[in-house]
Amino acid sequence: MSQSSFTISQRRLQLRETLHLLWTTAPGALWIIIFLVLPSLYLVSMAFMTNGTYGQPGMPLTLDSFRQLAGFGFLGWSPGNIYTLLRSLWQTLVATGLVVILSYPLAYYITTCRVSLRPIMLLAVVLPSWTNQVIRAFGWMNLLAPETPLSNFAQWMGWIPPHLGLFPSNFAVTIGLVYNFLPFMILPLYSAFEKLDVHLVEAARDLYASPVKAFWTAVFPQTLPGLLAGVVLVAVPAFGMYVVPELLGGGRSTMIGNLVATQFTGASNWPYGAAGALLMLVATLVGIFLLRRLGKRVGGGEEVVI
Amino acid sequence: MTQTLATERTASPTTSKQEQELATGAPAREASSITLEGVKKFFNRHDIALDGVDLTIRPGEFFTLLGPSGCGKTTLLRILAGLDTANSGVVKIGGKDVTEIPSHKRSINTVFQSYALFPHLNVEDNIAFGLKMQGVAKAERDRRVRDMAEFIQLSPLLGRRIEQLSGGQRQRIALARALVCEPDVLLLDEPLSALDAGLRGQLQVELQRIQRRLGMTFVFVTHDQQEAMVMSDRIAVLNAGKIQQLSTPREIFERPTNTFVARFMGHTNLFDITSRQANKLETPLGILEVETQTQGNKVLIRPETIEIGPDAAQYANQFTALVKEHFYRGSFIEYRLQIGEVSLVALSSNQGQKLYNVGEQVLISVCPEDIVTVASED
Known part of the structure; x- marks a missing residue:
């Protein structure tokens, strides 16, 4: 008797839990479906549509947008889009690399500081990102413009031709990206350093690892999850960046984000823009996939969750 | 000497010393001694970890540093390993001054309390x-790792990840990782403290066997006096950064030199000496006849040396005591006794004799040679 009543109450409990789960996850799930899944599907389908005479996407389904994206236009093939894509990849790579080089020692340094000091230092890292991106980009424009101390110095060193500034240029875009995304690398690295197991470092030293080898065998693997998380947080939005190349690139150093934006605004070719956005999405997913593979290999089969 | 051993280690790829040891059961090399001279370590003016430690550990000895937490035993171990440096003093290993030599250049390996196994490497790569860090060629490395895995009977686990292992297995991997390097000295920092009692006892025996077999110098750190007594050739009892007593387990248990050591070894029957004659000491308990006495101003009666019941009549130092409490502990019975105003604990081994009830008056006695005089702490 007690057996059956037990199973009944058990089943009722399960039902209640399921209902409870549905209720609590429903708003989030709806939000994601309405504002992410459906628009994404619309975007994907739009990439295969024909651009109407007045710039409205319509039937029939075609691969024209992708052909355009690959560089085939009314005047034959041009490598402009390929260059833009390669430039985007290159800028992302360089900016992410620089961010890693700057963040790694800085994040470590913050963990060695007094506990009371650390929140202040982290605040200093995060604070600039509370300002609007556009305003910060304008700030860099002023710093890098011709006849400014930095530009004059670069001229004096012979890095740039006379009477030109460091802005607008690819270099200015790189600087803008690095500056923009630095906090997104420092924060995950900081938390990785904060829970670093010092005993592992001591064990490595005890087992005949020189300080340099101890770093690569005991410190680096422990910070790898934080580092990879930071790489994703930096590289993904950097790849699709619009404001920085728009303002600091001066129209010459555009990235794929600008290409997409132009199609949706001035050029009024939504299917073309959608195809570009799709390309960005695919490139990003491939990048994340490769990073995960790398993380698994370097992390010794350990799942590095990104 | 350490030098020649080091070259020998890399130059003999055909038969590893471990194999010889496994085959013959005899150590294939000479173990190293350790000498500490006036080693001091302080973290700041009020936090003195080691207050001038002089110590000689003999080659091939199972040596234990015993003391409560914060006594400086782990700091001492870390100084031996080269993970901490002493503020003053000299550390010699195998007669060679290593005070200034960094950790990775000392032929010493450590089994850490937390094991500190690398989570991103599997068992084989950990061992x-x-x-690898010493630059041993891959073929020889693989062979030595396999031999070691066989030696500690964990060969099937070589491909496993660390997180898949139990505490006992991790402990053995940590031991294997250190032993496979064939160091001059092996340091063990409370390696058994995280294990449950049964496994712990088993590994105590195993560790001791491995040490005897390899003839390696082991320096073991623990706060557990039972563990120290079971395993060690000699024990140094540490407190407040100073060595309180350094001797064999038996000597330390039966003849503690001061009240700290006596209490730490679990003795509670300590009484003030109010006045003394040649072979008689006056204590709150009464007059005690002793065989030998030192300058110490306290007297220790170990609970298990107290004779209770009719047999007590044969010996000197007889008293009539009142049974206040008794606890049946299986292999022995613990009595809480009272003589006048003084309480006393007695342990009577259980041989099926009559048990005394609370409120009973019993005759007790203590042999004069079992009574020890100890010094008060400072």
């Missing part, structure tokens, strides 16, 4: 780590 091979030290050999």
Whole structure:
């Protein structure tokens, strides 16, 4: 008797839990479906549509947008889009690399500081990102413009031709990206350093690892999850960046984000823009996939969750 | 000497010393001694970890540093390993001054309390780590790792990840990782403290066997006096950064030199000496006849040396005591006794004799040679 009543109450409990789960996850799930899944599907389908005479996407389904994206236009093939894509990849790579080089020692340094000091230092890292991106980009424009101390110095060193500034240029875009995304690398690295197991470092030293080898065998693997998380947080939005190349690139150093934006605004070719956005999405997913593979290999089969 | 051993280690790829040891059961090399001279370590003016430690550990000895937490035993171990440096004093290993030599250049390996196994490496790579860092060729490395895995009976686990292992297995991997490097000295920092009692007892015996077999110098740190007594050739009892007593387990248990050591070894029957004659000491308990006495101003009666019941009539130092409490502990019975105003604990081994009830008056006695005089702490 007690057996059956037990199973009944058990089943009722399960039902209640399921209902409870549905209720609590429903708003989030709806939000994601309405504002992410459906628009994404619309975007994907739009990439295969024909651009109407007045710039409205319509039937029939075609691969024209992708052909355009690959560089085939009314005047034959041009490598402009390929260059833009390669430039985007290159800028992302360089900016992410620089961010890693700057963040790694800085994040470590913050963990060695007094506990009371650390929140202040982290605040200093995060604070600039509370300002609007556009305003910060304008700030860099002023710093890098011709006849400014930095530009004059670069001229004096012979890095740039006379009477030109460091802005607008690819270099200015790189600087803008690095500056923009630095906090997104420092924060995950900081938390990785904060829970670093010092005993592992001591064990490595005890087992005949020189300080340099101890770093690569005991410190680096422990910070790898934080580092990879930071790489994703930096590289993904950097790849699709619009404001920085728009303002600091001066129209010459555009990235794929600008290409997409132009199609949706001035050029009024939504299917073309959608195809570009799709390309960005695919490139990003491939990048994340490769990073995960790398993380698994370097992390010794350990799942590095990104 | 350490030098020649080091070259020999890399130059003999055909038969590893471990194999010889496994085959013959005899140590294939001479173990190293350790000498500490006036080693001091302080973290700041009020936090003195080691207050001038002089110590000689003999080659091939199972030596234990015993003391409560914060006594400086782990600091001492870390100084031996080269993970901490002493503020003053000299550390010699195998007669060679290593005070200034960094950790990775000392032929010493440590089994850490937390094991400190590398979570991103599997068991095999963990064990091979030290050999890899020393630049041992892959073929020899693989062979030595396999031999070691066989030696500690964990061969089937070589491909496993660390997180898949139990505490006892991790402990053995940590031991294997250190032993495979064939160091001059092996340091063990409370390696058994995280294990449950049964496994712990088993590993105590196993560790001792391994040490005897390899003839390696082991320096073991623990706060557990039972563990120290079971395993060690000699024990140094530490408190407040100073060595309180350094001797064999038996000597330390039966003849503690001061009240700290006596209490730490679990003795509670300590009484003030109010006045003394040649072979008689006056204590709150009464007059005690003793065989030998030192300058110490306290007297220790170990609970298990107290004779209770009719047999007590044969010996000197007889008293009539009142049974206040008794606890049946299986192999022995613990009595809480009272003589006048003084309480006393007695342990009577259980041989099926009559048990005394609370409120009973019993005759007790203590042999004069079992009574020890000890010094008060400072």
